[in-house]
Amino acid sequence: MLNIKIKIAIRNLFKDRTNTILNIIGLTAAFGSAFLLCVYSLYELSTDEFHKNHESIYKIYTNEQTTKGPKSSDTHPIPFANALQTEVPGIEKISRYVTGGTLLTYNGNTFRVSSAWVDPPFFDMFSFPISKGNKTTPITDKNSIVLNQKMANTIFAQEMAIGKTVIIQRDGVEVPLTVSAILEEIPSATSMNFQAVYNFENLPDAYYANNLDRWDNQNHAVYTKLAPEITPEKFEASTKDFSNLHFAEVIANSKRDGAKPDANGNFRQLKLLPLKDESFVINKNGLITVDRSSQYFVLGIAFLILFIASVNFINMNLAKSMNRLREVGIRKTLGAKKMEILLQFWSESMMVYGIAFIFGGLLSYILIKPFQILFETKASFISISNPSIILGTLISILLITLIAGGYPAFTLSRLKTLHAVKGKLEANGKNIIRNVLIIVQFSIAIFLIGGTLILWQQLDYLRNKDLGFNKEQVIAFPLNTKQERKKALQLFRDEFSGNPDILSVTASDNILGLGKDGTMMTSVISFDYKNRLIATHMLSVDYDYPETLDIEFIKGRSFNRNFQSDSVAVVINEAMARELAEKNPMEAHLILGDNSTRFSIIGVVKDFNFQNVDQQIAPITFFLGDSTLRYVYVKVAPNNLLKTYEYVKETWNKMEPNTAFLGSFLDENIDRSLKRERTMMTMIGSGSILAIILSCFGLLALSLLVVSQRQKEIGIRKVIGGSLSSLVILLTKDFLQLVIVAFFIATPLAWYAAHQWLQNYAYRIDLNLWTFLVAGGIALIIAVFTIIFGTVKAALKNPVESLKME
16 A cells, blocks of 8 residues: 555656656755754854863853943953962862963974963863873973874874973073873864963963962953852852952942942952853953854754745645646545545655755755855764754654645545536635745745845945054064064064065054954953043054054154153053043053053054954053064055065065964954854855745745636636736736735844844944845845746636636
């Protein structure tokens, strides 16, 4: 019996091979894209879950009450971690953590290494797999270093790495370190990535030794593993006395300045951020907020695409079933029951859906590599190999195919046998299910098109926004050298001075945007000013920094080599001037540091975006730097940008032949920092295109269904003089009304979603109705052409063929 049903199903599918092929193509495209989108989103959502203790590891951050509202910070002073473990119960393990780049030398060869500095308990807390060497306490010794396998192979080639000595530069001194362990490849779904790990005490003196007793300088993250009996809420509540003791002056200043306490009466509260949430943190109105909306949105697009394809499948099955009325009638006259008819239709649906599912899987397998390259991700099918996901997929397939096969079968089996044998089906002008499905389809398509347009506008706005500095003509690169940095900078200046296309050279301790070395960081210092607590970002710069970047002065001057007093002078931005609240900020003096050095303000520059372009411009203060200068900025003439870039690269290779050149124009750095927005725009845009194509497949199927039901009406209208245009309008107007209804449903939903998403950006576009009108217009135009394609053939048909009697 089963074999007979399968043979009949194959025969029927082959007989109507046009619809079968369309169904398989649409579902294959839907399954293929949905698999890839699910792989990406589930991979992102699984970040850091490979750590055995990921449920009990937390990152410590602080919520501080200020006069401008609560602010979050995830950096801490050097003595913080040890004091917290000693004074607050419930900590099983704790480790400080900071990242950066180091130069590592072996046998005369120098390597740029992305590095992390941690405390010894780090490898007990986290499940980073160690394949060779000391697997229990690899960095207890201050003179130890842990390398990952890839970096070990790069440095030592075929040599045994364990026990070898390498040299790092620290405070201008060569420090020998012994390789104590080799890490296996770190799983790609991680918020921590490094090539080398050092003992925290190996940080340069400016970060560690000089701050051993300072609670006012915060420069690193802290992770903790709680004891099994301690909940995060219980731990947070127990830290109140700790904060009141060690940050008494900060709290007193907040009270003095008029800050209001939080709901629990605290001015400073330690909080715990679960490790699994760290990759989804955004800074919203100054507070650390966990936001997985992007990942869930991508997952939602995958389900919406599958939903549209499944609705099409149902509609096309229904359209196809009109040609099988006589078959159903004959089956009923021969005694077939409704269940037998349903099973026959279901078996055909299962066959098409199963084939499309397999083809979709093969398509996603073929496209996974290009997908990984396009979206710069290491997502793989392991992300969707969870048994619960597989079971859910199979159940969904059974339900969808049951509906796709059962709905037409149920509709046809209800017909009177005589009507079925004659092939007559009364057209129901009030087909609520059909109308609802098409409205939902096009609502989804219009929603996605509108979302794509909003994303594109916001990304274009951020890319082209005036950031307050020259990003097109300035090349920036890290000063990865074993030489003393000030001396190396002067050597570059001297070398570049003979090239007329190089206009200016300077340096700072930070980079604008996201550089090729993957670094993006800032430093913040707080100090008391006229009985008010002021916080400012710090930037150590060399001479000519504002001039090289074309940062505009609104008052005063830049640092000048002819004024020795500039070593204790600063330049501030407008935001910092507003913080000082002085009528003339040039008359203000800032007292900073342990030795209470008095700095005079010699200039005020216009605000510029020195952080991510989605953040509000914060106060910043320029200091004249020396050994802290880590990035070189080269301003070049606009007429030979690429040629001059190659010259700068060749100069680097000549002066530092053993270290890779990691330079790029600042506009590239800015674009690199917008990776998340680019990824979302590409995914939503691709989903929109596929959604509209699949919706049109369904619309085409429905238009063919209506045409098949109204053939005689079309013939009569042609006989009495109906024109081609009037017939096309007759056949299309009902569908176009549904698309218009979809527009009015989708527009407010898309507007609300876009408005909520844009709140994450300090600088954003203004929403306007035209964007959504364009989205609706695109959907409407495509729908019109689709319907016309399905109806013109019927309108041109000879009326004799439509009116002939059976």
